[in-house]
Amino acid sequence: xxxxxxxxxxxxxxxxxxxxxxxxxxxxxxxxxxxxxxxxxxxxxxxxxxxxxxxxxxxxxxxxxxxxxxxxxxxxxxxxxxxxxxxxxxxxxxxxxxxxxxxxxxxxxxxxxxxxxxxxxxxxxxxxxxxxxxxxxxxxxxxxxxxxxxxxxxxxxxxxxxxxxxxxxxxxxxxxxxxxxxxxxxxxxxxxxxxxxxxxxxxxxxxxxxxxxxxxxxxxxxxxxxxxxxxxxxxxxxxxxxxxxxxxxxxxxxxxxxxxxxxxxxxxxxxxxxxxxxxxxxxxxxxxxxxxxxxxxxxxxxxxxxxxxxxxxxxxxxxxxxxxxxxxxxxxxxxxxxxxxxxxxxxxxxxxxxxxxxxxxxxxxxxxxxxxxxxxxxxxxxxxxxxxxxxxxxxxxxxxxxxxxxxxxxxxxxxxxxxxxxxxxxxxxxxxxxxxxxxxxxxxxxxxxxxxxxxxxxxxxxxxxxxxxxxxxxxxxxxxxxxxxxxxxxxx
Amino acid sequence: xxxxxxxxxxxxxxxxxxxxxxxxxxxxxxxxxxxxxxxxxxxxxxxxxxxxxxxxxxxxxxxxxxxxxxxxxxxxxxxxxxxxxxxxxxxxxxxxxxxxxxxxxxxxxxxxxxxxxxxxxxxxxxxxxxxxxxxxxxxxxxxxxxxxxxxxxxxxxxxxxxxxxxxxxxxxxxxxxxxxxxxxxxxxxxxxxxxxxxxxxxxxxxxxxxxxxxxxxxxxxxxxxxxxxxxxxxxxxxxxxxxxxxxxxxxxxxxxxxxxxxxxxxxxxxxxxxxxxxxxxxxxxxxxxxxxxxxxxxxxxxxxxxxxxxxxxxxxxxxxxxxxxxxxxxxxxxxxxxxxxxxxxxxxxxxxxxxxxxxxxxxxxxxxxxxxxxxxxxxxxxxxxxxxxxxxxxxxxxxxxxxxxxxxxxxxxxxxxxxxxxxxxxxxxx
Numbered sequence: 001x002x003x004x005x006x007x008x009x010x011x012x013x014x015x016x017x018x019x020x021x022x023x024x025x026x027x028x029x030x031x032x033x034x035x036x037x038x039x040x041x042x043x044x045x046x047x048x049x050x051x052x053x054x055x056x057x058x059x060x061x062x063x064x065x066x067x068x069x070x071x072x073x074x075x076x077x078x079x080x081x082x083x084x085x086x087x088x089x090x091x092x093x094x095x096x097x098x099x100x101x102x103x104x105x106x107x108x109x110x111x112x113x114x115x116x117x118x119x120x121x122x123x124x125x126x127x128x129x130x131x132x133x134x135x136x137x138x139x140x141x142x143x144x145x146x147x148x149x150x151x152x153x154x155x156x157x158x159x160x161x162x163x164x165x166x167x168x169x170x171x172x173x174x175x176x177x178x179x180x181x182x183x184x185x186x187x188x189x190x191x192x193x194x195x196x197x198x199x200x201x202x203x204x205x206x207x208x209x210x211x212x213x214x215x216x217x218x219x220x221x222x223x224x225x226x227x228x229x230x231x232x233x234x235x236x237x238x239x240x241x242x243x244x245x246x247x248x249x250x251x252x253x254x255x256x257x258x259x260x261x262x263x264x265x266x267x268x269x270x271x272x273x274x275x276x277x278x279x280x281x282x283x284x285x286x287x288x289x290x291x292x293x294x295x296x297x298x299x300x301x302x303x304x305x306x307x308x309x310x311x312x313x314x315x316x317x318x319x320x321x322x323x324x325x326x327x328x329x330x331x332x333x334x335x336x337x338x339x340x341x342x343x344x345x346x347x348x349x350x351x352x353x354x355x356x357x358x359x360x361x362x363x364x365x366x367x368x369x370x371x372x373x374x375x376x377x378x379x380x381x382x383x384x385x386x387x388x389x390x391x392x393x394x395x396x397x398x399x400x401x402x403x404x405x406x407x408x409x410x411x412x413x414x415x416x417x418x419x420x421x422x423x424x425x426x427x428x429x430x431x432x433x434x435x436x437x438x439x440x441x442x443x444x445x446x447x448x449x450x451x452x453x454x455x456x457x458x459x460x461x462x463x464x465x466x467x468x469x470x471x472x473x474x475x476x477x478x479x480x481x482x483x484x485x486x487x488x489x490x491x492x
Numbered sequence: 493x494x495x496x497x498x499x500x501x502x503x504x505x506x507x508x509x510x511x512x513x514x515x516x517x518x519x520x521x522x523x524x525x526x527x528x529x530x531x532x533x534x535x536x537x538x539x540x541x542x543x544x545x546x547x548x549x550x551x552x553x554x555x556x557x558x559x560x561x562x563x564x565x566x567x568x569x570x571x572x573x574x575x576x577x578x579x580x581x582x583x584x585x586x587x588x589x590x591x592x593x594x595x596x597x598x599x600x601x602x603x604x605x606x607x608x609x610x611x612x613x614x615x616x617x618x619x620x621x622x623x624x625x626x627x628x629x630x631x632x633x634x635x636x637x638x639x640x641x642x643x644x645x646x647x648x649x650x651x652x653x654x655x656x657x658x659x660x661x662x663x664x665x666x667x668x669x670x671x672x673x674x675x676x677x678x679x680x681x682x683x684x685x686x687x688x689x690x691x692x693x694x695x696x697x698x699x700x701x702x703x704x705x706x707x708x709x710x711x712x713x714x715x716x717x718x719x720x721x722x723x724x725x726x727x728x729x730x731x732x733x734x735x736x737x738x739x740x741x742x743x744x745x746x747x748x749x750x751x752x753x754x755x756x757x758x759x760x761x762x763x764x765x766x767x768x769x770x771x772x773x774x775x776x777x778x779x780x781x782x783x784x785x786x787x788x789x790x791x792x793x794x795x796x797x798x799x800x801x802x803x804x805x806x807x808x809x810x811x812x813x814x815x816x817x818x819x820x821x822x823x824x825x826x827x828x829x830x831x832x833x834x835x836x837x838x839x840x841x842x843x844x845x846x847x848x849x850x851x852x853x854x855x856x857x858x859x860x861x862x863x864x865x866x867x868x869x870x871x872x873x874x875x876x877x878x879x880x881x882x883x884x885x886x887x888x889x890x891x892x893x894x895x896x897x898x899x900x901x902x903x904x905x906x907x908x909x910x911x912x913x914x915x916x917x918x919x920x921x922x
Contacts, residue, residue: 152776230779231760237780263544334585348586428580432568442571448538448539453774453777
């Protein structure tokens with residue numbers, strides 16, 4: 001902040017204390033103003049400090065507001081993805097999954113069921129102790145609740161057709177015992193305890209529970225907060241009492257991994273999709289780096305006939321929207337690039353990673369980024385290398401590429417996130433089998449798997465997982481992103 | 493020392509070009525790998541819960557039957573936007589041999605000629621005859637007298653009711669004898685009993701309202717294919733349906749923060765909803781303890797009949813399939829009585845074979861079995877039409893949906909919108 005920018009302020013009453021400080025400050029120079037005048041309009045340093053803090057405050061408030069505005073939807077999605085019913089209305093900001101008391105309970109119950117706290121289960125011979133509290137209105141008799149382990153299949157997804165084992169077949173529930181009574185002004189809070197024992201021989205991964213009371217008794221709390229309350233509060237229902245901490249808090253995330261597997265190959269589909277997306281993005285980053293760097297260098301530095309024609313073709317190809325080309329690209333892949341794919345034994349390149357990768361080995365914009373960057377490098381560097389006896393290849397690999405690290409970094413990030421998020425082309429090319437989908441196409445299939453039953457939790461969880469790599473990439477490589485944008489003026 | 497020369501770019505390019513031409517000539521000359529004896533039949537449908545069902549169906553019922561004939565079944569479920577995928581792949585020649593066709597968009601696909609008529613195969617077949625299938629379902633997949641698909645399952649609409657809310661109001665549950673007037677009375681009592689409770693959730697969509705219009709005797713198309721909404725039946729149904737909401741007995745799901753009738757039903761704030769068997773999976777998940785019952789839709793008091801809409805999906809065959817006989821063998825196995833019985837008994841979908849109406853599953857006392865029984869019965873009770881509007885598709889419903897929304901949200905009255913609506917449909921179908 002330059003002092004000359006500061007508006008002048010008449011001296012206040014605190015002049016004497018200030019003179020020491022003002023000696024260190026550059027004097028404001030005012031054309032046409034006399035030295036005496038300049039002396040009288042010394043700005044007040046406290047005022048400057050206040051002003052500086054105010055500015056910082058405004059800027060930080062604005063930045064915070066903006067970031068909340070941009071990050072808000074993501075945070076809300078993250079919050080919703082933890083809930084049992086993400087589309088609940090009105091939305092709660094404090095779902096039971098975020099309550100440490102429930103974490104402790106989930107951990108304890110998971111251990112009681114024979115699991116390790118992180119991941120619970122309901123093992124043979126183990127029994128789980130559970131408490132529920134109800135408020136009985138004055139004058140009414142306290143009726144012990146009815147406890148039932150229901151035979152419940154998830155409504156949607158692959159879980160809906162699973163055959164068991166079911167906790168209902170092995171669980172034995174002891175009759176609820178009254179543990180304590182606490183009189184209050186509005187009635188009596190009665191606590192009941194019961195035990196659920198696995199009397200069978202198989203371990204079960206889910207222990208659902210329904211507890212019902214007569215109308216009038218009001219649910220106050222339980223060892224673990226219920227997944228839902230039904231029938232105007234008459235029924236408290238838990239999806240899984242012995243979940244353990246992680247499946248309790250991240251229920252939808254765990255479901256995404258557990259419920260989606262290919263029934264023909266037994267592969268975990270969600271893992272397969274993540275792997276596919278990583279593989280394709282990585283290979284494409286590598287091919288893009290190699291070919292964009294070589295082509296960019298050739299166009300920037302080498303003199304050969306037709307160079308301008310190549311460059312203009314390149315520019316022209318950037319102007320054609322990819323949607324225009326996708327039918328012809330599809331047909332080319334269908335026929336295995338006019339039968340060339342038969343050389344390595346493929347009749348068609350549809351539904352194959354080779355086809356997907358071949359159709360986009362390098363992008364024109366990648367070549368363009370590299371060409372622009374190489375042109376900005378001083379030619380004298382290469383000349384010096386050539387005088388020292390380096391050939392084209394050596395100049396390229398030893399001198400140019402190390403210098404091109406910022407451009408290559410930007411290209412890596414743009415290509416990676418572009419491929420990771422790419423949706424349309426994989427949807428068209430990779431239609432079957434399911435374990436060949438990319439993550440984006442897999443998430444689309446969730447719309448049918450879970451969306452048909454309005455079970456949006458796993459879909460949200462999957463979307464959050466798919467956003468994570470790009471978020472991490474942004475956080476780690478912010479600098480290169482900015483450079484990438486300044487090279488191209490675009491974001492991928 | 494490394495000598496600096498110009499890159500022989502032109503030479504390299506020429507060599508590359510020659511190499512590519514040689515390679516392609518070579519490939520063209522060498523015959524492709526000898527076709528294996530395998531007769532591959534590719535089967536496709538949409539993903540989701542269907543995947544697990546169809547995979548198991550193929551493993552249990554199809555593979556054992558067709559394996560000895562050397563037929564290999566490949567199942568390729570599609571992530572989403574199945575109709576788009578099917579149209580594209582039929583055009584590109586990459587479509588599977590057997591695929592789903594939803595009645596809603598069936599007209600365009602069948603009319604395109606890309607689907608094989610099945611009459612001659614059905615005539616030859618020993619296990620799959622046209623008469624085995626529920627007639628109304630088969631009719632839905634018949635175009636110009638030819639059968640283009642075998643319905644794999646179906647759905648109709650039924651009245652779901654919340655027993656708690658009726659009990660609380662001391663009102664008898666809706667039943668099969670109810671007509672519009674008696675049901676309205678019951679719903680009115682439930683609504684008046686407690687604040688914030690509504691009698692029925694109604695969506696401003698022909699997909700639900702249509703069943704009531706049909707009950708009143710409304711015919712969507714006359715013999716010339718025109719739509720005449722000036723039939724009194726349409727106005728009667730329109731006024732009754734929208735009147736329920738205007739009177740406060742009915743409620744739009746949107747007013748309860750829900751997107752459909754089932755969502756509103758699960759909030760336990762509405763006593764009834766008009767939905768199909770797709771409600772069951774949803775309720776199992778979102779409201780497992782909701783005590784619900786299901787009954788047939790109410791009768792129209794004048795006609796004394798019910799109406800209903802059939803939602804159904806067929807297995808159809810690609811007209812460009814390389815081995816149609818093998819494809820039909822797979823189709824037979826997919827729709828075999830054993831396969832359909834298995835689907836029914838697992839409570840996954842309703843079978844299209846007429847004989848399964850007497851299956852013991854329907855006699856089970858569970859609410860889900862009861863619901864499936866009612867939905868099955870709905871297909872052959874009263875005036876029933878498939879959810880299909882010929883070549884007009886969704887365009888046919890749009891004006892009606894808009895009019896329903898305008899009246900049900902209180903922006904206009906039925907008498908204000910009906911003349912204009914009649915004119916729009918007449919214009920569309922002229």
